[in-house]
Amino acid sequence: MDPEFHPVSIQAGEGSWLIASDGKRYLDGNSSIWTNLHGHRHPKLDAAVFDQLGRIAHSSFLGLTHEPAARLASELVSFTNHPDLQPKLNRVFFSDDGSTAMESGLKMILQGFFQTGEPQRREFISPDGAYHGDTIGAMSLGKSETFHHPYQPFLFPTRKVMAPACYRCPFNHAKPQADDARHYRKCSFECVALAEEEIQKAGDRLAAWVLEPKVQGAAGMIMHPEGYAQRTAVAARKVGAKVLFDEVLTGCHRTGTALAAHSESVMPDVVALAKGLTGGYLPLAATLTTEEIFASFLGEPEKTFFHGHSYTANALGCAVASANLTLLSEREGEKQRNRVSQTLRQLSKKFWQHPHVGDVRQEGTILAIEIVANRNTRARFPSKERRGAKICRAAQEFGLLTRPIGDVLVLMPPFCSTDEEIEVMVTSLDQGLRKEIPA
Ligand SMILES: Cc1ncc(COP(=O)(O)O)c(C=O)c1O
Known part of the structure; x- marks a missing residue:
């Protein structure tokens, strides 16, 4: 420093x-x-916080529930799903920030497979330079020399594929032009073929293909060529793996649609949202998943998803997130x-x-x-x-x-x-x- x-x-x-x-x-x-979507001191977001403050700022979410969280969960299901796309994400798990949303997403997938007779599915693949946060699991899913170097021995191994960065892609034969490199690229979509190959190789050991769809933020705002998220998700599903999208940055209309996934006509099995979820007001995150993954946690007590944070589903955060979703829908x-x-x-x-x-x-x-x-x-x-x-x-x-x-x-x-x-x-x-x- x-x-x-x-x-x-x-x-x-x-x-x-x-x-x-x-x-x-x-x-x-x-x-x-x-994080911020509608500007600072937005009257409707301020009012949502003050209004909730008049009732309660926070109570535990362990074995309890509350109306702001229940309302937000139902709103998030409407917000993230698209009428023409499958699978539906019907279940919502709250945490505190982007890192914990990803951490719970990866644990959900591992435990889900563990409890449905596929414990060998323990591998993850993601593009080079991926960034999913600063906790150990999120760091393991990502790859950044600068950020992760000192922790390398403590991170669990994950597979990496070439990031689809058209401007710096070795397969792009186009000469530089004064334009977004995606618009003049000359290639045969080798980035997809390489990802498909790696996914195929991992086969029934693959737990999930993990992607920041459309824009890899901390990697340098790498913007993917159209179709990358869709085609790689298809490849992952062919080998029975799940698709985990990190929409911590891209969600909440940052790239134009509610989820970046929508514009690629693909839905993940698990999606992480944070940053813009509260319009940039308070730390709150959500990991949404399918009924199928949720069902793998039902039954004996040891099947429970033992993951919780003291501030899970903070009521102020939930209230302002609801107000944010209302503004986004107008x-x-x-x-x-x-x-x-x-x-x-x-x-x-x-x-x-x-x-x-x-x-x-x-x-x-x-x-x-x-x-x-x-x-x-x-x-x-x-x-x-x-x-x-x-x-x-x-x-x-x-x-x-x-x-x-x-x-x-x-x-x-x-x-x-x-x-x-x-x-x-x-x-x-x-x-x-x-x-x-x-x-
Ligand atoms: C795509 C992505 N995922 C996860 C994170 C981690 O989020 P947080 O800083 O809220 O833990 C970030 C943060 O920049 C991010 O850009």
């Missing part, structure tokens, strides 16, 4: 703005690490999200004017700009130069707060952002870029 680093101290928020204790205002360019909200996505798409063309921009990609309201040392060869800057971090630090001076992933710059505005605010975000990031790497 940089000993010279002094974090901005945030005192308040208002819509897309964060206000520091020295009074300086910043645009929240990554929606407070991908026609006005849909119009807002579409406008933010279109404005970002339009304004982000500006980045191509900079010679060190190699790829600009977008899904819904997630925009990623990859900086390179050489646009023609896609060569990276040496990582120790920390260009991405420096650009974002410079953008801060122009009133924008966001975090890069290596040399990938990220803009992910809250859905409430006006066109003018998005323009300031794009301009500030561009100014930061030009300050650090003069064109």
